[in-house]
Amino acid sequence: MQCIPRKTLPAALLLCFAANGAMAADAAPNVTAHQAEIDQIVKEISPQRIEGYVRKLVSFGTRHTMSDTVSDTRGIGAARRWIKGELERCGAAAGGRLQVGYDSHVHPVMARLSQPTEIVNVVATLPGTQAESVDRMYVVSGHYDSRVTDVMNATSDAPGANDDASGTAAVIEMACVMARHQFDATLVFMTVAAEEQGLLGAANWAELARQKNWNIAGMLNNDIIGSSRADDGHVDNTQVRLFAEGIPAVKDMSDANRALVATGGENDSITRQLARHIKEVGERYVDKFSVNVIYRRDRYLRGGDHSPFLDRGYAAVRFTEPNEDFNHQHQDLREEGGRKIGDLPEYDDFNYIAQVARVNAASLSSLALAPAAPQQVKVRTAKLDNNTELVWQANKEPDLAGYRIVWRDTTAPQWQGALYVGNTTQYVIPRSKDNFLFGVQAVDKDGNVSVATYPLPQR
The missing domain is CATH 2.60.40.10 (Immunoglobulins)
Incomplete structure (x- = not known):
């Protein structure tokens, strides 16, 4: 040959x-030609709808995990009820196949919870249509809770437009668009709570998946995908960071990971393979946009809602904007030196969020249409x-x-x-x-x- x-x-x-x-x-x-159905899904992703979702989430004032759950207009309870209603509306319009519900548990007092608190994820499942593939699942998430400087402050306004209304809006948009299409494998669209208190919502669902031995073939986390402007003012709307872990940092290495190391496959973990696939497919379907794979679990010594999935042996990655501006994350709303500090929607780039959502949607579609x-x-x-x-x-x-x-x-x-x-x-x-x-x-x-x-x- x-x-x-x-x-x-x-x-x-x-x-x-x-x-x-x-x-x-x-x-x-x-295998390199565009699939017409995936092209259509990418085309349908709307920055205008994404902007509407972000602004609606911001309108609840705060979405802190311990904020009001009774009001219809303020707090995390109003936010999750609106998310569930929006997903149900989209599912009904798409023919009723999207299964929407809550995943809830009460978490006891801990360092970032001053009282026992109900943690509620909103989960929308689009079942696969191929009998041999329906049990294979791909999960995409964003967290809908928010915070200010003091992580225990549950009353001050915490708009969370970027962290992480951006990821939540992308997930809602993907669910609404993709519910109109059919896939061999099952897709799960999750907006999770209590990320800021310690990844509690995602960890509960990931543990449930492990206990029930669900076949989660890939998990995509979208957290802080809202801004194309860096803290020094320069704009980069042509790429997204994709964090992908290699060998996990655990005390006792599994036999499979030991075999990876022994054969030089440190960069061939299931998560790195997922990242390669996302980069190839995402860049094929989203023109002039790069997926920059970062060989780390997350930003330096930081974490996100993909981490509980990694900890339980699933392939999981995180999307994050290329250059973060920390004046617009985890900040009390205020003015300093004539400029606003805080995570406000005016600092989001909705066209950029749509680009990241398109990469997610193309990748998920490709994965869910392909064989295992x-x-x-x-x-x-x-x-x-x-x-x-x-x-x-x-x-x-x-x-x-x-x-x-x-x-x-x-x-x-x-x-x-x-x-x-x-x-x-x-x-x-x-x-x-x-x-x-x-x-x-x-x-x-x-x-x-x-x-x-x-x-x-x-x-």
């Missing part, structure tokens, strides 16, 4: 020819040679076309080469496992591609 570059693709990507001279990729579904990532992917190591023999378990989806092997240099962040190998469960590729990192993806007949699975050694 020989490989040659093809000018119509990125220079690093190679299409390989089989020994008989036929191009192996000719028989493959087109291949399971039990292994490298056979019985022989010492310069080929790499890969084996994997067959997928169950009825629309599966086959599988795709991807590879990259050990120093490269993204996949550089790909070869469609058809509907088989093993393949010998003439590239050395010493020199390259590999992955196996499942491909359906429409060209939807799964996240890659890193092969572990089969001794």
Whole structure:
């Protein structure tokens, strides 16, 4: 087999020819073409509706976790009832398939809760339509609670326009748009509470998922995606940061993570694979917008609602604007030196939020339309040679076309080469496992591609 570059693709990507001279990729579904349905979803995302959602959330005055729950116009209770009502309205307009409800628990007194407090997430579920995929779930979230300088201050105005009405508005918009479409796998749109008190809402739902053994194949957290303007005044509306953890910092390493380290796969955790997929798909569907993958769990020594999912072994990432302005986060509303301090809607860029929402929506659509990532992917190591023999378990989806092997240099962040190998469960590729990192993806007949699975050694 020989490989040659093809000018119509990125220079690093190679299409390989089989020994008989036929191009192996000719028989493959087109995996780089735009899917019309995903293009339509991206097109439907509206910055005007997102602005309306942000301003409505701000209108509740404060959404602090311990704020008023009785009033219809102020406090976190009014906010969550409005969110639930809006999601129900969108679901009804889309045909009634969107299942909307509360996920609630009472959290005891702790460092950031002065009294037992009901923590309520608003959860909208769009069930998958393929029997073999309906149990596979993709979760997207934003937190709707807010705060000022004193995290225990539950009465002062805390508009939280960026942190995190921006993420909440993006999730509502995605749910309303995507409820009008059908996907093989299940999508879960969550607006969670008590992020500012210690990720309490997200942690409760993630723990429930782990106890019930739900198949969460990916979690996307949107937190502080509202502003394109940095603290020094410069504007960057062309990229978003995507934080993606590698090997988790735990005392006792799991066997799977130990195998990653032993084979040089530190950058091939399930979360890094999810981030690669989001970057590739997001940049394909959202023109002139970059997804900048950051090799960290979160901002330096900070955390977000994806963290409880990571702690329970799920693939989870965080979207955040490229340059934060801390005068507009966690601040009492005031004026200093002739300028306003606080997290106000006038500092949000609604077109930018829409761009980030489009990246989310394209990625979620692609994931939920594609087959599951291949399971039990292994490298056979019985022989010492310069080929790499890969084996994997067959997928169950009825629309599966086959599988795709991807590879990259050990120093490269993204996949550089790909070869469609058809509907088989093993393949010998003439590239050395010493020199390259590999992955196996499942491909359906429409060209939807799964996240890659890193092969572990089969001794």
